[in-house]
Each structure stands twice: as C-alpha cells, then as structure tokens.
Amino acid sequence: MISVPVFLAVSMAAAVAAGGNGAGKAAAGAKLAEAKQCMQCHAIDKDTIGPSFQKIKAVYSKMRNPESKLIDVMRLGSDAHLGPLWTRARMPDGSERPPISDREAKQLARWILS
Numbered sequence: 868m869i870s871v872p873v874f875l876a877v878s879m880a881a882a883v884a885a886g887g888n889g890a891g892k893a894a895a896g897a898k899l900a901e902a903k904q905c906m907q908c909h910a911i912d913k914d915t916i917g918p919s920f921q922k923i924k925a926v927y928s929k930m931r932n933p934e935s936k937l938i939d940v941m942r943l944g945s946d947a948h949l950g951p952l953w954t955r956a957r958m959p960d961g962s963e964r965p966p967i968s969d970r971e972a973k974q975l976a977r978w979i980l981s
C-alpha cells in the first residue's frame with residue numbers, strides 16, 4: 868500500500884501536469900489549441916475566420932451538456948449542427964485537422980467553457 872503523503876504528491880504532480888490550477892489550466896488549454904491549429908481560425912476575444920472562443924462560450928454555456936456538444940463540433944466540424952451557423956465558413960471536421968484524442972477534446976471543451 869502506498870502511504871498517504873506519497874499518494875498526495877503523485878496526484879498533485881498529475882494535477883499540475885494536466886493543468887491543475889486555474890491559471891495552469893488556461894495556459895495548458897491555450898497551448899493545446901495552438902498545437903492543434905485551432906488558433907489559425909479562432910481567437911479568444913475576436914472573430915476571425917471562425918467565431919471567437921468567448922462568443923462560443925457565451926452561446927454554449929447556456930446549453931445543456933455543453934461539453935459534449937463542443938466535443939461533437941471538434942470531431943465533426945460544422946456538420947455537428949448541419950452546416951454553418953455563425954459565419955459562411957465551415958468548421959472543418961477532424962479529418963482535415965491535426966487529430967485530437969478524446970482526452971484532448973475534453974480538455975479543449977473545458978478550456979473554452981472556463
């Protein structure tokens with residue numbers, strides 16, 4: 868059996884690695900969005916090719932299960948809601964962008980909603 872202090876240290880290290888605190892989480896989310904090329908078409912606070920993440924948050928945070936809806940969009944692109952809604956451009960589906968794992972999709976969804 869592992870002792871409590873060791874267990875705590877390990878889980879804290881894991882939390883830090885995953886962006887455990889607020890600022891760390893935001894930075895990790897931003898870094899991931901950058902790495903997955905989301906920022907080529909999105910910015911945090913202004914509309915570019917796609918809507919700003921702040922706007923997306925404002926709309927999705929009023930929905931039920933926003934996290935899973937956001938994950939659908941990341942996987943399917945605009946087809947998740949049957950075509951472009953915000954702009955005339957389409958959000959590409961997962962096959963046209965760097966692949967994201969389920970874990971990364973969840974992290975990005977949480978980051979957008981945070």
Ligand code: HEC
Pocket residue numbers: 900903904905906907908909916917918923937940941945948950951952953954955956957958959964967975979
């Ligand atoms: C090639 C450009 C492009 C890239 C790359 C891109 N997006 Fe988008 N995204 C768009 C456009 C354009 C829209 C608006 C689509 C619409 O109106 O349906 C959009 C919409 C969205 C939405 C809103 C969903 C909705 O209601 O339509 C989310 C969430 C989103 N993108 C997240 C991401 C994330 C996360 C990434 C990176 C993994 C990403 N996007 C990469 C262009 C892009």
